Amino acid sequence: MPEPKQIFEEYYDVLLRNAHDQHLLLGLSRSVNAYRESRAKAMERFPHTAELAKEVRRLKEDCIEHLDELVEKATASLEENGAKVYYAETGDDALKLIGGIVGSGKVIVSGKTLTGEEIGLRHYIEALGNEYWETDIAQLIQQVRKQKPMHYVFPSLHVTREDVAELLTKFLGREIPPDIPTEVRAIREFLRNKYFKADFGITGCNVLGADTGSIFLLESEGNIRMSSTVPPVHIALVGIEKIVPTLHDAFKVAEVVWRYASFTVPLYVSMISGPSGTADIQCTLVHGSSGPLELHVIFLDNGRSTLAKDPILKEALYCIKCGACLFECPVFQLAAGYYGGRGYFGGLGAILTAYMSGGFEEAAPIAYTCLRCGRCTEVCPQSIDLSRLIPELRHRIVEMARS
Ligand code: SF4
Incomplete structure (x- = not known):
């Protein structure tokens, strides 16, 4: 040090x-x-968002006092829905858990995850001998630039379209002009190929309703939806402060997040409560339908419980x-x-x-x-x-x- x-x-x-x-x-x-x-x-x-934000503040005050109970409740709900749930005390514990699930020689696509950044997930998984792709456009730009993200919602907000054109021209090996729609289309083509090759999809979580075990993922690109549903296994890394008591509470938090992040509404809101399943044959539920066969949820403490006790x-x-x-x-x-x-x-x-x-x-x-x-x-x-x-x-x- x-x-x-x-x-x-x-x-x-x-x-x-x-x-x-x-x-x-x-x-x-x-x-x-x-x-x-x-x-x-x-x-x-x-x-009405400003009033709703006040309600969310009161909700969060209460949640931070009851982290243990919320983790317990969310774990029970997710397990009932067919997910495998883990608790990681530290970032290292989380890395080992995810590394153990993923192994080596695999392709991983990742939706934007702040908790992943917090624990250095991409570098760890790559060091195990895997191919790991950020799928949020701004995150991918930062990955290719070998730089950290610069903002929670807009990770490459300081990069100009001219920089992106130069970067993509080198990275993709063909001329990309400094025209934003053309740049986005080039990244789209690159990423779509990766989703269908991926063995694992890793995401974070914007908010989680404990009573139903529902993970909310807010986005506009469709990349989180692709990362969480196309690969056969979805891993969600969830900071324990993201848990709120009910599904209804989660909707309130989600609306405040996206509105203050400057969106009237995000183009996609995914609510994932378990691995895919069907009860279409004899009304008997079987997991592993068109979506992922498995959902692994890792609750991450990593100092949150200590911080929650600080008055x-x-x-x-x-x-x-x-x-x-x-x-x-x-x-x-x-x-x-x-x-x-x-x-x-x-x-x-x-x-x-x-x-x-x-x-x-x-x-x-x-x-x-x-x-x-x-x-x-x-x-x-x-x-x-x-x-x-x-x-x-x-x-x-x-x-x-x-x-
Ligand atoms: S990221 Fe949003 S909620 Fe967090 S401190 Fe900044 S303005 Fe407040």
């Missing part, structure tokens, strides 16, 4: 280099403007990963997701990094970069008060360094 001073220096070096990259700033500003316009339209058309910082677990805060953050607008850790971004990301992905050392420079301007809180559907949380995190970091 490098010394804290070195971690700070390396982090600020990356941050400053990117904050001075005019090309990155061009890509970012195009995305920020387009996002703001879409979000304003979506909120104007569905003005102040537990507020970070109310985050529903809509990404609205990042578009208003002055630091993010200069440095994109370089202002963040593995899988988590911005000031809120510092707390999640400390407890869930990189530890306190990695979180420290991110926490000290936060300006505490409060612009994130103004747009956050969960009203997460980072101006209050960040000093608390800094305090913990100092205490940790002294001990």
